[in-house]
Amino acid sequence: MTKVLTVADMTLREILRRRAVLVIIAMMPLAFYLSRRGDHLGQSIRFVCLGLGWALSTAALFTGGAARGLEPRLRLSGYRAHQLYLGRLVALWAAGGLLSAPYFLLILVDQDGVSHGAIALIMVLTVAVAAPFGLALSALLPRELEGTLLLLTVVGLQMIMDPADASSRLLPFWFSREIATYAVDHTDTSYLARGLVHGAVCALVLTALVALLSATRLRRRPHLRFVT
Amino acid sequence: MNDATNDVREHAGEHDAWLAALDGELRRRGIEPGLARHVVAEAAAHLRDSRQPPLAAFGRPDVYAAAVADSVGEPVSGARRPPPGPVRLEARGIVKRYRRRPVLAGVDLTVRAGQIAAIVGANGCGKSTLLRICAGMVSPDRGRVHVHGTLGYCPQDGGTSEFLVPDEHFVLVGAGRGMGRAAAVGAGRAHAAALDWNPAGAGQARLLSGGTRQKLNLVMAGLGDPDVLLLDEPYQGFDRGAYVDFWHQLWRWRDAGKAIVVVTHLLDRLDRVDTVLDLTPVPEPEIRA
Incomplete structure (x- = not known):
């Protein structure tokens, strides 16, 4: 546990020291929110949640990329692969919580007549999904430019695809539109249930993917034997 | 006055x-x-x-x-050296090809406790590849490596975190070795002092000069007293004094019973080390008709 917390601590320090990036990441959801606040309440809430997901995924993508050079030697220093990716995930989830809290308060103050509990659930699921999504992208696409372009594509598709279309369910943040519909339009609870299941499955699948990719990349090669 | x-x-x-x-x-x-x-x-x-x-x-x-x-x-430390100890690193029959190009063809290397082995050779002859195979970061096509004890590895470049200060690097590596924060920082600073570097108050790694960053890399490799040290040209960017300090640090580690493998193309004096593995390919003799 000490090793996981040490990695989490150092990852958080790294994130907090990228001040310019932090400002952009913190402001991105606000821009999304304000873009539709005047004319469409539901869209502004959906967009702010997507903005949070995009911002945190980007932070995770760059965090994963920055750790690539260091992780093999940390592995040799006594860390197990799961301690490394869990430490980074814990840090990113904590950063996501810090990023989301002000936006939840903003909606709480600014928007009446919506289900604030459901909006809090969207934010929790968004943070849970975005962190492993960004880390998985960084593991699959080691060059940050490629990862960023793919992230851009996914979030762009998330915004323009019809959520009723079955293929849109393959996108990782589909749940946010479903739960937001329940929260804003007060539809029946099937929207909430579908969104909850989709978000939970995405978070689990993406975390498992990060675990798999990390274990593969940082595996102990069979030619090397430590004799005690 | x-x-x-x-x-x-x-x-x-x-x-x-x-x-x-x-x-x-x-x-x-x-x-x-x-x-x-x-x-x-x-x-x-x-x-x-x-x-x-x-x-x-x-x-x-x-x-x-x-x-x-x-x-x-020569330094006194070299004159009173105890005989080498047990085998710490044993690489046998290492073969590696990149695409069709053979890089390593059946390389053997044995390093005992209290020995320094230098891997030398021309650019591209597979020095770093062999070291990375010994560290378990790259798989060979054939061959095996046995390590008796723990490993420390210092890469040629990279291997640090841009936004962390040196003490935080010591804490991070130290935690992997089971060291507490204070102990890791203390050990890191002591190793750094041997390289004539004071990391207290130093800025983030991205702001350090190339030579100082390599000192950080070297200190990280030695944290927790690993039994085998694999050093891949760790003196990049060192000035002359730091280069001399580096060799003295290696000799201290050797005297403490570490097995050290250092990749180098600057081996100006063979008496600095105990074993030299030259990976320069031998040109094949011309066949005359």
């Missing part, structure tokens, strides 16, 4: 700086501390009596220290 007094103080400052530099250079060359003190005291007495500027009397401190070192022979 008259001009004569100012002149004396100015000379005293010049003498002190030169003597301090001489002391550092003697230490870097592994001159025994008592002898170094004696040499510095003699030089100080000569400067006081002759009233000559030190550069005129002795020349540059590093050149004078080199002359002293040559006159007294």
Whole structure:
């Protein structure tokens, strides 16, 4: 546990020291929110949640990329692969919580007549999904430019695809539109249930993917034997 | 205050700086501390009596220290070395190809506790690849590596976190080795002092010079006292003094019973190491019809 917390601590320090990036990441959801606040309440809430997901995924993508050079030697220093990716995930989830809290308060103050509990659930699921999504992208696409372009594509598709279309369910943040519909339009609870299941499955699948990719990349090669 | 007094103080400052530099250079060359003190005291007495500027009397401190070192022979640590201990690293029959190009063709390497092995050879001959295979970061096509104990690895570049300060690197690596935060920082700073570097208050790794960043890399490799140290040209960016400090650190590790493998293309003196593995490909003889 000490090793996981040490990695989490150092990852958080790294994130907090990228001040310019932090400002952009913190402001991105606000821009999304304000873009539709005047004319469409539901869209502004959906967009702010997507903005949070995009911002945190980007932070995770760059965090994963920055750790690539260091992780093999940390592995040799006594860390197990799961301690490394869990430490980074814990840090990113904590950063996501810090990023989301002000936006939840903003909606709480600014928007009446919506289900604030459901909006809090969207934010929790968004943070849970975005962190492993960004880390998985960084593991699959080691060059940050490629990862960023793919992230851009996914979030762009998330915004323009019809959520009723079955293929849109393959996108990782589909749940946010479903739960937001329940929260804003007060539809029946099937929207909430579908969104909850989709978000939970995405978070689990993406975390498992990060675990798999990390274990593969940082595996102990069979030619090397430590004799005690 | 008259001009004569100012002149004396100015000379005293010049003498002190030169003597301090001489002391550092003697230490870097592994001159025994008592002898170094004696040499510095003699030089100080000569400067006081002759009233000559030190550069005129002795020349540059590093050149004078080199002359002293040559006159007294090799460092004491090298003269009283115990025999090598048990095998710590054993690589057998390592074969590696990149696409169709053979890089390593059945390479063997054995390093015992208390030995330094140098891997030398031309650019692209597979030195770093062999080290990465020994570290388990790259798989060979054939062959095996046995390590008796724990491994420390220092890459040629990278291997640090841009936004962390040196103490945080020590904490991060130290936690992997089971060390507490204070112990890791203390050990890291002690290793750094041996390389004539004070990491306390140093900025984030991205702001360090190339040579200082490599010192950080080297300190990280040695944290937690691993039994085997794999060092991939770790002196990139070192100035001459730091390069000398680096070899002294290697000798201290060797004297402490570590098995060390260092990739180098700057092996100017073969007596610095115990084993040399030259990976330069042997040209095939021409076949005449």
